Amino acid sequence: MKALRTLVRTVAVAAVAGALAWSATAGGTDAGPSDTHTRAAGAMKAVAEEGPGFLVEDFGYPDADRILAERKITLKRGDGHIVLATCDSVPGLMEVWTRVSEERICFKVTGTRGYLALEVPAVFSIRGSSLPAEVDMTVGGEEKTFTVKKNTWTPVGESVDPEGREHVLMEIRTGA
Structure with a gap:
Protein backbone atom coordinates (compact mmCIF):
# COMPACT_ATOMS: atom_id res chain seq x y z
CA MET A 1 0.00 0.00 0.00
CA LYS A 2 2.85 2.37 0.88
CA ALA A 3 4.61 1.58 -2.41
CA LEU A 4 1.40 2.36 -4.33
CA ARG A 5 1.07 5.78 -2.62
CA THR A 6 4.71 6.56 -3.42
CA LEU A 7 4.17 5.60 -7.07
CA VAL A 8 1.02 7.77 -7.32
CA ARG A 9 2.83 10.76 -5.80
CA THR A 10 5.79 10.30 -8.15
CA VAL A 11 3.54 10.16 -11.21
CA ALA A 12 1.59 13.22 -10.03
CA VAL A 13 4.79 15.24 -9.47
CA ALA A 14 6.14 14.21 -12.86
CA ALA A 15 2.86 15.20 -14.57
CA VAL A 16 2.86 18.63 -12.91
CA ALA A 17 6.54 19.18 -13.77
CA GLY A 18 5.88 18.19 -17.39
CA ALA A 19 2.90 20.54 -17.63
CA LEU A 20 4.95 23.41 -16.21
CA ALA A 21 7.82 22.73 -18.60
CA TRP A 22 5.43 22.56 -21.58
CA SER A 23 3.70 25.83 -20.61
CA ALA A 24 7.06 27.60 -20.18
CA THR A 25 8.30 26.60 -23.64
CA ALA A 26 5.01 26.70 -25.60
CA GLY A 27 3.93 29.88 -27.30
CA GLY A 28 4.63 29.55 -31.04
CA THR A 29 4.77 26.96 -33.78
CA ASP A 30 7.70 28.02 -35.96
CA ALA A 31 10.45 28.10 -33.37
CA GLY A 32 13.42 25.86 -33.66
CA PRO A 33 15.28 24.35 -30.68
CA SER A 34 17.49 27.41 -30.19
CA ASP A 35 14.50 29.82 -30.34
CA THR A 36 12.57 27.93 -27.69
CA HIS A 37 15.01 28.84 -24.91
CA THR A 38 15.10 32.51 -25.94
CA ARG A 39 11.31 32.78 -26.16
CA ALA A 40 10.80 31.00 -22.82
CA ALA A 41 13.25 33.33 -21.08
CA GLY A 42 11.51 36.35 -22.66
CA ALA A 43 8.07 35.07 -21.61
CA MET A 44 9.25 34.54 -18.07
CA LYS A 45 10.82 37.97 -17.96
CA ALA A 46 7.60 39.62 -19.14
CA VAL A 47 5.53 37.81 -16.54
CA ALA A 48 7.98 38.69 -13.78
CA GLU A 49 8.00 42.35 -14.77
CA GLU A 50 4.21 42.61 -15.02
CA GLY A 51 3.19 40.39 -12.11
CA PRO A 52 2.24 41.64 -8.66
CA GLY A 53 4.89 42.20 -6.01
CA PHE A 54 5.61 39.83 -3.19
CA LEU A 55 3.29 39.67 -0.21
CA VAL A 56 5.36 39.98 2.94
CA GLU A 57 3.73 39.58 6.35
CA ASP A 58 4.75 42.43 8.64
CA PHE A 59 2.66 41.15 11.58
CA GLY A 60 1.00 44.57 11.76
CA TYR A 61 -2.18 44.61 13.84
CA PRO A 62 -5.34 44.66 11.68
CA ASP A 63 -7.53 47.81 12.03
Whole structure:
Protein backbone atom coordinates (compact mmCIF):
# COMPACT_ATOMS: atom_id res chain seq x y z
CA MET A 1 0.00 0.00 0.00
CA LYS A 2 2.85 2.37 0.88
CA ALA A 3 4.61 1.58 -2.41
CA LEU A 4 1.40 2.36 -4.33
CA ARG A 5 1.07 5.78 -2.62
CA THR A 6 4.71 6.56 -3.42
CA LEU A 7 4.17 5.60 -7.07
CA VAL A 8 1.02 7.77 -7.32
CA ARG A 9 2.83 10.76 -5.80
CA THR A 10 5.79 10.30 -8.15
CA VAL A 11 3.54 10.16 -11.21
CA ALA A 12 1.59 13.22 -10.03
CA VAL A 13 4.79 15.24 -9.47
CA ALA A 14 6.14 14.21 -12.86
CA ALA A 15 2.86 15.20 -14.57
CA VAL A 16 2.86 18.63 -12.91
CA ALA A 17 6.54 19.18 -13.77
CA GLY A 18 5.88 18.19 -17.39
CA ALA A 19 2.90 20.54 -17.63
CA LEU A 20 4.95 23.41 -16.21
CA ALA A 21 7.82 22.73 -18.60
CA TRP A 22 5.43 22.56 -21.58
CA SER A 23 3.70 25.83 -20.61
CA ALA A 24 7.06 27.60 -20.18
CA THR A 25 8.30 26.60 -23.64
CA ALA A 26 5.01 26.70 -25.60
CA GLY A 27 3.93 29.88 -27.30
CA GLY A 28 4.63 29.55 -31.04
CA THR A 29 4.77 26.96 -33.78
CA ASP A 30 7.70 28.02 -35.96
CA ALA A 31 10.45 28.10 -33.37
CA GLY A 32 13.42 25.86 -33.66
CA PRO A 33 15.28 24.35 -30.68
CA SER A 34 17.49 27.41 -30.19
CA ASP A 35 14.50 29.82 -30.34
CA THR A 36 12.57 27.93 -27.69
CA HIS A 37 15.01 28.84 -24.91
CA THR A 38 15.10 32.51 -25.94
CA ARG A 39 11.31 32.78 -26.16
CA ALA A 40 10.80 31.00 -22.82
CA ALA A 41 13.25 33.33 -21.08
CA GLY A 42 11.51 36.35 -22.66
CA ALA A 43 8.07 35.07 -21.61
CA MET A 44 9.25 34.54 -18.07
CA LYS A 45 10.82 37.97 -17.96
CA ALA A 46 7.60 39.62 -19.14
CA VAL A 47 5.53 37.81 -16.54
CA ALA A 48 7.98 38.69 -13.78
CA GLU A 49 8.00 42.35 -14.77
CA GLU A 50 4.21 42.61 -15.02
CA GLY A 51 3.19 40.39 -12.11
CA PRO A 52 2.24 41.64 -8.66
CA GLY A 53 4.89 42.20 -6.01
CA PHE A 54 5.61 39.83 -3.19
CA LEU A 55 3.29 39.67 -0.21
CA VAL A 56 5.36 39.98 2.94
CA GLU A 57 3.73 39.58 6.35
CA ASP A 58 4.75 42.43 8.64
CA PHE A 59 2.66 41.15 11.58
CA GLY A 60 1.00 44.57 11.76
CA TYR A 61 -2.18 44.61 13.84
CA PRO A 62 -5.34 44.66 11.68
CA ASP A 63 -7.53 47.81 12.03
CA ALA A 64 -4.92 49.46 14.25
CA ASP A 65 -5.81 52.97 13.00
CA ARG A 66 -9.51 52.51 13.79
CA ILE A 67 -8.74 51.10 17.25
CA LEU A 68 -6.42 54.02 18.00
CA ALA A 69 -9.12 56.53 16.99
CA GLU A 70 -11.88 54.79 18.95
CA ARG A 71 -10.09 53.45 22.03
CA LYS A 72 -6.78 55.41 22.26
CA ILE A 73 -4.81 52.14 22.15
CA THR A 74 -1.86 51.82 19.77
CA LEU A 75 -1.64 48.21 18.61
CA LYS A 76 1.55 47.72 16.60
CA ARG A 77 2.26 44.10 15.77
CA GLY A 78 2.08 40.61 17.18
CA ASP A 79 1.97 36.96 16.38
CA GLY A 80 -1.83 36.67 16.53
CA HIS A 81 -1.90 34.86 19.87
CA ILE A 82 -2.76 37.99 21.90
CA VAL A 83 -5.69 39.90 20.43
CA LEU A 84 -7.91 42.74 21.60
CA ALA A 85 -11.20 41.40 22.91
CA THR A 86 -14.47 42.65 24.32
CA CYS A 87 -14.27 42.37 28.10
CA ASP A 88 -16.55 39.68 29.57
CA SER A 89 -16.92 38.08 26.11
CA VAL A 90 -15.17 34.91 27.29
CA PRO A 91 -13.67 33.88 30.62
CA GLY A 92 -9.93 34.07 31.26
CA LEU A 93 -9.11 37.30 29.43
CA MET A 94 -6.10 39.42 30.31
CA GLU A 95 -7.32 42.77 31.68
CA VAL A 96 -5.33 46.00 31.59
CA TRP A 97 -6.32 48.97 33.74
CA THR A 98 -5.20 52.45 32.79
CA ARG A 99 -6.04 55.94 34.01
CA VAL A 100 -6.56 57.32 30.48
CA SER A 101 -9.48 55.03 29.63
CA GLU A 102 -12.82 54.87 31.37
CA GLU A 103 -13.06 51.18 30.56
CA ARG A 104 -10.71 48.28 31.03
CA ILE A 105 -8.81 46.89 28.06
CA CYS A 106 -9.00 43.14 27.53
CA PHE A 107 -6.96 40.71 25.47
CA LYS A 108 -7.70 37.14 24.51
CA VAL A 109 -4.65 34.89 24.73
CA THR A 110 -4.55 31.76 22.56
CA GLY A 111 -1.93 29.10 22.07
CA THR A 112 0.91 28.34 24.42
CA ARG A 113 2.97 31.45 23.55
CA GLY A 114 2.01 34.94 22.44
CA TYR A 115 3.48 38.34 21.64
CA LEU A 116 1.95 41.79 21.16
CA ALA A 117 3.69 45.16 20.77
CA LEU A 118 1.46 48.08 21.71
CA GLU A 119 1.31 51.41 23.52
CA VAL A 120 -1.10 52.00 26.36
CA PRO A 121 -0.28 54.95 28.63
CA ALA A 122 -0.80 55.21 32.41
CA VAL A 123 -1.19 51.47 33.11
CA PHE A 124 -1.33 50.62 36.81
CA SER A 125 -2.71 47.06 37.07
CA ILE A 126 -3.00 43.91 34.95
CA ARG A 127 -5.00 40.76 35.57
CA GLY A 128 -3.29 37.75 34.01
CA SER A 129 -4.99 35.29 31.69
CA SER A 130 -4.73 31.52 31.95
CA LEU A 131 -1.02 31.83 31.04
CA PRO A 132 1.73 33.64 32.92
CA ALA A 133 2.95 36.78 31.17
CA GLU A 134 5.72 39.33 31.14
CA VAL A 135 5.01 42.94 30.24
CA ASP A 136 7.52 45.60 29.28
CA MET A 137 6.78 49.16 30.28
CA THR A 138 8.65 52.43 29.83
CA VAL A 139 8.91 55.44 32.07
CA GLY A 140 11.14 58.31 31.05
CA GLY A 141 14.10 56.63 29.36
CA GLU A 142 13.85 53.44 31.43
CA GLU A 143 12.36 50.11 30.46
CA LYS A 144 10.92 47.90 33.18
CA THR A 145 9.68 44.32 32.98
CA PHE A 146 6.93 43.00 35.24
CA THR A 147 5.85 39.38 35.69
CA VAL A 148 2.08 38.91 35.63
CA LYS A 149 0.89 35.71 37.27
CA LYS A 150 -1.89 33.76 35.61
CA ASN A 151 -5.46 34.60 36.69
CA THR A 152 -4.16 37.09 39.29
CA TRP A 153 -4.17 40.88 39.61
CA THR A 154 -0.66 42.32 39.49
CA PRO A 155 0.17 45.92 40.34
CA VAL A 156 2.45 47.37 37.67
CA GLY A 157 3.74 50.74 36.49
CA GLU A 158 2.87 53.77 38.54
CA SER A 159 1.16 51.74 41.29
CA VAL A 160 4.52 50.22 42.26
CA ASP A 161 6.77 53.12 41.28
CA PRO A 162 8.07 55.00 44.37
CA GLU A 163 7.65 58.29 42.48
CA GLY A 164 4.23 57.37 41.02
CA ARG A 165 5.40 58.10 37.48
CA GLU A 166 3.17 57.28 34.51
CA HIS A 167 4.29 54.08 32.75
CA VAL A 168 3.47 53.10 29.16
CA LEU A 169 2.72 49.44 28.42
CA MET A 170 4.87 48.53 25.39
CA GLU A 171 4.87 44.75 25.05
CA ILE A 172 3.06 41.65 26.30
CA ARG A 173 4.60 38.17 26.11
CA THR A 174 2.84 35.02 27.31
CA GLY A 175 3.84 31.40 27.65
CA ALA A 176 6.80 29.41 28.77
